[in-house]
Amino acid sequence: MRSASWxxxxxxxxxxxxxxxxxxxxAPLAVVVAGSVLDPRLLGLTSETWEAGSRHSTWFSYVLxxxxxxxxxxAALALCVVALAFLLGAPAAYGLSRRRDAFARTVAVLLDxxxxxxxxxxxxxxxxxxxxxRASGATLAAGHLVYALxxxxxxAGNALSGGNVPExxxxxxxxxxxxxxxxxxxxxxxxxxxxxxxxLMAFTISWGEFNVSFLLSxxxxxxxxxxxxLTYTTNSFPVAAAATTLFLxxxxxALALLQRIASPEAARFGEAA
Amino acid sequence: MISRGGxxxxxxxxxxxxxxxxxxxxxxxxxxAPFAALLRAASHGDPGAFLRELGGVWTHPHTRRAxxxxxxxxxxxxxxxxxxxxxxxxxxxxxxxxGRGAARLLLSIPxxxxxxxxxxxxxxxxxxxxxxxxxxxxxFGRPLGAGLAYALPGLFLAxxxxxIPRAVLALEAAFARLDAELDAAAxxxxxxxxxxxxxxxxxxLRPALLATFATTFSVSLGSYGAALILxxxxxVLPVEAYQEFTAFGNDAGASAMAIWLAGISILxxxxxxxxxxxxxxxxx
Amino acid sequence: MSxxxxxxxxxxAYGSRPALxxxxxxxxxxxxxxxxxxxxxxxxxxxxxxxxxxxPDSGEILFDGRDVAAVPAERRxxxxxxxxYALFPHLTVADNLAFGLDVRKTSxxxxxxxxxxxxxxxxxxxxxxxxxxxxSGGERQRVALGRALAYRPVLLLLDEPLAAxxxxxxxxxxxALVRAITAERTTVLxxxxxxxxxxxxxxxxxxxxxxxxxxEGTPRDLYRQPKTEYAANFFGAGALWExxxxxxxxxxxxxxxxxxxxxxGARPGRLRVIVRPEALSVRPSGGTTVTVRGVSxxxxxxxxxxxAGSREAVVYGPAGLEAAPGDRIGVTVDPRLLVxxxxxxxxxxxxxxxxxxx
Numbered sequence: 001m002r003s004a005s006w007x008x009x010x011x012x013x014x015x016x017x018x019x020x021x022x023x024x025x026x027a028p029l030a031v032v033v034a035g036s037v038l039d040p041r042l043l044g045l046t047s048e049t050w051e052a053g054s055r056h057s058t059w060f061s062y063v064l065x066x067x068x069x070x071x072x073x074x075a076a077l078a079l080c081v082v083a084l085a086f087l088l089g090a091p092a093a094y095g096l097s098r099r100r101d102a103f104a105r106t107v108a109v110l111l112d113x114x115x116x117x118x119x120x121x122x123x124x125x126x127x128x129x130x131x132x133x134r135a136s137g138a139t140l141a142a143g144h145l146v147y148a149l150x151x152x153x154x155x156a157g158n159a160l161s162g163g164n165v166p167e168x169x170x171x172x173x174x175x176x177x178x179x180x181x182x183x184x185x186x187x188x189x190x191x192x193x194x195x196x197x198x199x200l201m202a203f204t205i206s207w208g209e210f211n212v213s214f215l216l217s218x219x220x221x222x223x224x225x226x227x228x229x230l231t232y233t234t235n236s237f238p239v240a241a242a243a244t245t246l247f248l249x250x251x252x253x254a255l256a257l258l259q260r261i262a263s264p265e266a267a268r269f270g271e272a273a
Numbered sequence: 274m275i276s277r278g279g280x281x282x283x284x285x286x287x288x289x290x291x292x293x294x295x296x297x298x299x300x301x302x303x304x305x306a307p308f309a310a311l312l313r314a315a316s317h318g319d320p321g322a323f324l325r326e327l328g329g330v331w332t333h334p335h336t337r338r339a340x341x342x343x344x345x346x347x348x349x350x351x352x353x354x355x356x357x358x359x360x361x362x363x364x365x366x367x368x369x370x371x372g373r374g375a376a377r378l379l380l381s382i383p384x385x386x387x388x389x390x391x392x393x394x395x396x397x398x399x400x401x402x403x404x405x406x407x408x409x410x411x412x413f414g415r416p417l418g419a420g421l422a423y424a425l426p427g428l429f430l431a432x433x434x435x436x437i438p439r440a441v442l443a444l445e446a447a448f449a450r451l452d453a454e455l456d457a458a459a460x461x462x463x464x465x466x467x468x469x470x471x472x473x474x475x476x477x478l479r480p481a482l483l484a485t486f487a488t489t490f491s492v493s494l495g496s497y498g499a500a501l502i503l504x505x506x507x508x509v510l511p512v513e514a515y516q517e518f519t520a521f522g523n524d525a526g527a528s529a530m531a532i533w534l535a536g537i538s539i540l541x542x543x544x545x546x547x548x549x550x551x552x553x554x555x556x557x
Numbered sequence: 558m559s560x561x562x563x564x565x566x567x568x569x570a571y572g573s574r575p576a577l578x579x580x581x582x583x584x585x586x587x588x589x590x591x592x593x594x595x596x597x598x599x600x601x602x603x604x605x606x607x608x609x610x611x612x613p614d615s616g617e618i619l620f621d622g623r624d625v626a627a628v629p630a631e632r633r634x635x636x637x638x639x640x641x642y643a644l645f646p647h648l649t650v651a652d653n654l655a656f657g658l659d660v661r662k663t664s665x666x667x668x669x670x671x672x673x674x675x676x677x678x679x680x681x682x683x684x685x686x687x688x689x690x691x692x693s694g695g696e697r698q699r700v701a702l703g704r705a706l707a708y709r710p711v712l713l714l715l716d717e718p719l720a721a722x723x724x725x726x727x728x729x730x731x732x733a734l735v736r737a738i739t740a741e742r743t744t745v746l747x748x749x750x751x752x753x754x755x756x757x758x759x760x761x762x763x764x765x766x767x768x769x770x771x772x773e774g775t776p777r778d779l780y781r782q783p784k785t786e787y788a789a790n791f792f793g794a795g796a797l798w799e800x801x802x803x804x805x806x807x808x809x810x811x812x813x814x815x816x817x818x819x820x821x822g823a824r825p826g827r828l829r830v831i832v833r834p835e836a837l838s839v840r841p842s843g844g845t846t847v848t849v850r851g852v853s854x855x856x857x858x859x860x861x862x863x864x865a866g867s868r869e870a871v872v873y874g875p876a877g878l879e880a881a882p883g884d885r886i887g888v889t890v891d892p893r894l895l896v897x898x899x900x901x902x903x904x905x906x907x908x909x910x911x912x913x914x915x
Contacts, residue, residue, distance in 0.1 A: 026379055098284075130307075170643065175705075
């Protein structure tokens with residue numbers, strides 16, 4: 001009897017704590033999203049005067065006029081990072097899922113190593129190593145990819161490590177499929193859920209990346225998170241709120257989709273994001 | 274007799290090293306080379322100078338305070354995040370209830386955030402004209418919590434907000450991996466709830482707890498967006514490094530700080546991995 | 558398009574553990590050879606070497622006289638039915654069947670024709686649009702067989718094709734398997750650990766023991782004329798009795814615990830005889846009197862362990878046999894069903910130590 005009541009008490013406490021966490025996360029998001037469409041004074045939030053932005057029909061169009069280019073650049077950069085993560089990461093995941101030699105082990109360690117290194121350190125290192133690549137945005141993309149690649153490889157690799165992929169590949173080989181055919185017709189389709197999850201992770205990481213980007217971006221390559229910093233320090237609350245809402249508009253669907261297709265992958269995302 | 278060189282591996286079907294090579298080359302160029310550049314910049318090619326630069330970060334009171342702030346904040350936030358998220362994570366892993374997916378999604382949203390956004394959210398809620406003080410003003414007639422965002426508790430809460438998804442999702446996965454039969458077995462052996470938690474669940478979770486701590490610690494230590502927005506008097510080392518690099522062009526100093534940050538993070542994750550390895554060996 | 562496959566002194570070790578030691582054998586075109594042995598005897602290793610999935614340490618594999626060492630698996634033209642079937646889960650049954658033709662860039666019309674032919678032959682017509690996860694175990698086995706046969710392999714390898722099936726299903730599946738293989742007229746090597754499958758399904762049987770060929774021959778040879786005690790017991794366990802045989806008249810007669818037995822074709826001297834239960838029968842009266850040691854009821858018959866003199870053996874009696882340990886019953890022996898081993902146990906050819914020094 002004691003055990004049962006204890007169990008109920010424990011569940012109730014856990015549920016209460018869960019609700020608290022949900023409230024802590026949801027409340028600021030709700031205030032910000034509401035603030036992007038409502039008069040912030042309704043939220044008791046601002047005493048500042050309205051900005052020049054009032055000639056725009058909404059705060060969103062004002063944000064787009066100010067930071068539309070950053071937004072487009074971030075989207076393009078994120079898609080580029082996803083594509084590169086796929087091109088480098090899918091073959092690597094395949095190789096790492098099967099090879100156990102010293103080279104593979106070294107690369108596996110190297111792949112995860114950036115996760116323990118602050119983004120600013122990587123950014124300073126990239127700038128020092130390739131001082132002239134900054135303007136092109138190449139170092140920016142590289143910095144994002146360094147952090148996105150381990151997640152992509154892990155997600156794709158998980159899809160390949162379960163089940164009997166090696167045997168299916170053998171079956172394909174004896175049926176006459178060469179290396180490339182085996183990769184495209186057997187390995188890639190089998191890894192598809194993992195690749196999709198990895199792509200969403202890569203997108204999310206790049207879309208929100210600030211630690212590397214802030215130092216590496218130039219006025220012509222600066223991304224939306226940097227624009228958010230700008231808006232937080234220079235613009236009024238409704239503008240900042242609208243900008244943040246635009247940021248969420250891409251990030252939340254990506255996370256939702258990630259959770260739909262692969263909650264275990266999503267969990268791993270949490271383990272080392 | 275066929276003579277075969279070492280060219281063909283035992284597994285003639287599996288992937289060759291060439292599949293890994295592009296990613297390896299990329300990591301070499303985009304991670305190893307930059308790291309080497311950091312070391313080179315901090316040393317000017319002279320090991321003595323390298324040690325002086327590194328030592329300088331420690332001896333200079335300003336940077337030492339920033340480093341200490343970051344370490345204390347990261348350790349405190351990581352510990353708090355784990356303690357706070359442990360029961361909800363268990364609930365998410367073990368119970369099936371309506372809205373579970375939505376709850377998990379909501380908790381995962383801060384994963385996509387940079388520290389800057391978190392800082393902004395802290396200002397919105399706990400700034401001088403924040404939402405919480407406004408509500409408090411309306412309810413109690415006093416703007417409770419006004420300006421809290423700019424003080425240490427605000428920074429702590431902001432970092433905590435940042436670490437919640439990492440801790441919840443990682444611990445949920447750990448609970449899901451945990452064999453539920455273990456608890457049942459301990460129960461049949463007569464262990465009470467406290468004993469079961471202390472002697473069965475906690476040891477089994479130890480590797481995950483250590484890994485989660487290492488992750489949240491590294492992320493907090495390296496994140497500076499929130500501090501950039503929030504802290505006026507309270508600096509952390511990445512902010513110092515950023516300013517040293519951009520405002521003063523002090524490559525060597527900034528590199529030394531970056532090496533400190535990277536070194537500590539790497540040390541913590543290696544230590545966590547070591548400790549969790551011995552933990553699993555003990556339980557065998 | 559079936560090949561004559563020769564294996565010559567093939568050796569393969571995993572680390573320091575030898576899996577195959579100087580194995581030589583020949584698979585004749587359009588015949589079925591069963592490869593049988595206990596687990597760990599090297600059956601699968603040999604199959605994988607033939608398929609090109611494993612690189613042997615030494616030795617040769619010849620397809621119609623051509624060394625295939627340098628030919629990768631995808632160009633050997635070998636069909637393999639894997640033990641787990643290894644069907645591609647993301648492809649339909651039709652696409653699984655067509656896979657080998659597809660990667661060979663066979664024209665769509667030829668492909669469709671061959672898939673239809675195989676589906677008809679294997680009874681898969683109604684499953685073509687399903688995926689492997691949606692069909693039964695027996696159906697999966699047929700798909701795996703069809704996939705391996707589609708591109709008309711020069712050699713078909715089957716790795717325990719019946720092991721994953723429900724025993725109740727195995728009989729009908731076995732017949733279908735034999736029909737399909739015979740229809741395709743290719744060279745077949747079928748790996749099994751089941752002795753009766755080995756004898757039933759093979760034109761020839763190869764018995765492997767610890768990576769070496771213990772004996773090969775027709776099913777009848779292996780069962781009736783085993784060359785070693787191991788081979789004899791592998792196909793039908795019996796008691797090993799050493800007996801003294803003398804020439805008497807035109808024949809040879811041995812003194813056994815079950816009386817004097819004529820052994821046609823044997824040489825006089827000290828002989829080792831395997832006494833399988835089928836060589837013995839229980840007689841209500843007559844025969845040699847023996848002592849019952851134990852009786853176990855097996856449904857349609859009783860298994861009786863008895864001693865005759867100091868020797869022990871097993872005989873099957875009718876299900877209703879009333880006997881208890883200590884009882885005395887009469888047993889007769891049919892000399893034609895006794896297995897006389899060659900006088901000297903020949904050490905298995907090419908033992909491990911010798912092959913290593915080679």
